[in-house]
Amino acid sequence: MNAKEFEAIYKEMAHFDRHLGMDLAVDGPGAIRYRLRVGEQHLSSVNACHGGVLAAMLDATLGMTALTWAVTHRKLCATVEFKTHFFAPVGRGDELEGRGTLDFTGSKLVVVSGEIRDCRAGHCVAKAIGTFTLYPLSKKAHLAELLAGHMPE
Numbered sequence: 001m002n003a004k005e006f007e008a009i010y011k012e013m014a015h016f017d018r019h020l021g022m023d024l025a026v027d028g029p030g031a032i033r034y035r036l037r038v039g040e041q042h043l044s045s046v047n048a049c050h051g052g053v054l055a056a057m058l059d060a061t062l063g064m065t066a067l068t069w070a071v072t073h074r075k076l077c078a079t080v081e082f083k084t085h086f087f088a089p090v091g092r093g094d095e096l097e098g099r100g101t102l103d104f105t106g107s108k109l110v111v112v113s114g115e116i117r118d119c120r121a122g123h124c125v126a127k128a129i130g131t132f133t134l135y136p137l138s139k140k141a142h143l144a145e146l147l148a149g150h151m152p153e
Contacts, residue, residue, distance in 0.1 A: 003028050006068070009146065022057060030069040034061050034098040035119075038090055049090035054116060057098050058084055058128040062112040065100030066132040070110065075134045076143065077110060082130030088123060095119040108134055 001009075007026035011017070017024060017034075020042075025033045036042075036057055044050040059082060066077045090096065100114035115127045137143060 003068070006071070010064075016056070017060060020053065020056060022060060024060075024064060026064070026068055028068070029072045030065055030100075030102045032061070032064045032068055032100065034064070036096045036098075038092055038094045038096065040092060043092060047092070049092075049094070051084075051086055054086065054090065054126045055084050055128075057096065057116055058082070058114060058126060059130070061098035061100045061114045061116070062128060062130040063132065065102060065112045065114065066110045066130075069102055069105060070132075070134055071137065073134075074137045076137055076140060077132040077134050080109070080131045080133050082128050084126060084128045086126050088118070088125045090118065090125050094121075096125065103129070106134075110134060 003026040007024060011024060021036055021039065023035045034057060038049045042049050042053045059079060062082060063079060070077045096116050097119050098114060098116045100112045102110065103113050104111040110132045111129065112132065113129045115124050117124050
């Protein structure tokens with residue numbers, strides 16, 4: 001299966017991504033992009049995007065960066081920890097893009113850093129670094145069956 005086929009399968013399973021309005025694009029192993037247009041539902045009481053929305057987007061960005069690499073090694077991953085830094089407020093209507101970078105890939109852990117940028121203004125609004133544990137794909141039988149013989153290239 002190629003990256004776009006993997007993307008389509010993941011989007012079917014990613015209920016939280018849809019709930020937040022995030023749109024995933026998988027370019028290849030360890031290379032993804034998340035997009036989000038900030039709507040009224042994302043705003044806090046001070047009329048700026050809630051930090052929890054940005055944290056969720058960063059967790060998804062880091063996690064999918066790790067996952068798209070992990071599945072090529074017949075593994076899955078889960079967040080162990082991540083640290084977030086917020087740099088600038090985000091308002092209603094702003095277009096955001098999240099991207100991650102694989103910093104370390106080991107046999108049991110993956111470390112990913114990433115950022116969210118304001119697409120129009122061009123500046124970074126938040127950054128994060130996260131550690132993910134790797135485990136065998138076979139531990140999730142339904143996913144192993146779904147992906148059997150169809151790992152991203």
